[in-house]
Amino acid sequence: MTVSPAQSGNWFEECRVSQGEAAQRRLADLGLRESYFDAAISSGLDAAARATPAHPKIFGGWLLWAETTAGLRTVLLSLDREWQIGQTRGYETSYHLGHNIAIVVVGGDANTGVVGFKPPKTRRKRGPVTAKRVSRNIIEGQMALSPDLEPPVDDEGCVTWFLLLKERNGSLYRELSLPMSMGADGKIALWRERIILEPMQLNGISLDDHHDDDNGDEPQIHVGRK
Incomplete structure (x- = not known):
C-alpha cells in the first residue's frame, strides 16, 4: 500500500508513505531490504538486554543505539563494499555514494511506524549537525531533476534518512x-x-x-527488563 497526498505543486509539502509490499519495493529502489534492519536492530536489542540495574541508566540505551548502528554497518558492508562508515562531524551513519544515501539511527515518538493523522516526530530535539543534514536534504530535493547535479563526495553530501525506532505495547515500531x-x-x-x-x-x-543527550545528535535510550 502506498499513500500519497494530493499534488500541491510544492515539492516540499508532499510526503510519500509506503508500507507492505510497496515498502519492500521502495527499499529495493534504495538498495536495501527490511531484513537488513531486522538483523541490525536484533543485535542492538540483544546487547541492550545485557545491561543490569548496576549499570548507569543510559548504558542500555547507548548499547541499543551503538549496536544497531554497528549491526547495520556490518550487514551493509558484507553485502556491498560501496557502503561505508560515515562519521563526519561525529555524525554516525552508514552511507553509499552511488545510491546517494546516508542512514542514521534515531528515536521516534508514538506516531512512528504507523500511518495516521499525524506524522511522527523525533523523540527528542536534534542538534546543529542534524539541522545541516536536513538543509542538505531540501537542497537535494529541489535539485533532483537538475542534469547538473554532482554526485556526493562524502556522507555529509548524501541525502540523510532516519531509521526511526519507538517501543509501544511490547513491540518496536520502525x-x-x-x-x-x-x-x-x-x-x-x-x-x-x-x-x-x-x-x-x-x-x-x-x-x-x-x-x-542535550544536543540531540546521539540518541540514548534506557533499556531494562520488565
Whole structure:
C-alpha cells in the first residue's frame, strides 16, 4: 500500500508513505531490504538486554543505539563494499555514494511506524549537525531533476534518512524516513518520504527513551527488563 497526498505543486509539502509490499519495493529502489534492519536492530536489542540495574541508566540505551548502528554497518558492508562508515562531524551513519544515501539511527515518538493523522516526530530535539543534514536534504530535493547535479563526495553530501525506532505495547515500531524540516522545538516533524517497516516483538525488553543527550545528535535510550 502506498499513500500519497494530493499534488500541491510544492515539492516540499508532499510526503510519500509506503508500507507492505510497496515498502519492500521502495527499499529495493534504495538498495536495501527490511531484513537488513531486522538483523541490525536484533543485535542492538540483544546487547541492550545485557545491561543490569548496576549499570548507569543510559548504558542500555547507548548499547541499543551503538549496536544497531554497528549491526547495520556490518550487514551493509558484507553485502556491498560501496557502503561505508560515515562519521563526519561525529555524525554516525552508514552511507553509499552511488545510491546517494546516508542512514542514521534515531528515536521516534508514538506516531512512528504507523500511518495516521499525524506524522511522527523525533523523540527528542536534534542538534546543529542534524539541522545541516536536513538543509542538505531540501537542497537535494529541489535539485533532483537538475542534469547538473554532482554526485556526493562524502556522507555529509548524501541525502540523510532516519531509521526511526519507538517501543509501544511490547513491540518496536520502525520506519525509514526522509526528514525535510526541523520545527521550533528542534524536533523533526516534516518528512518527504516514509517507508513503514513491520514492528518487531521485544520479548520482555522495556525501552525508556527519555535520556537523550542535550544536543540531540546521539540518541540514548534506557533499556531494562520488565
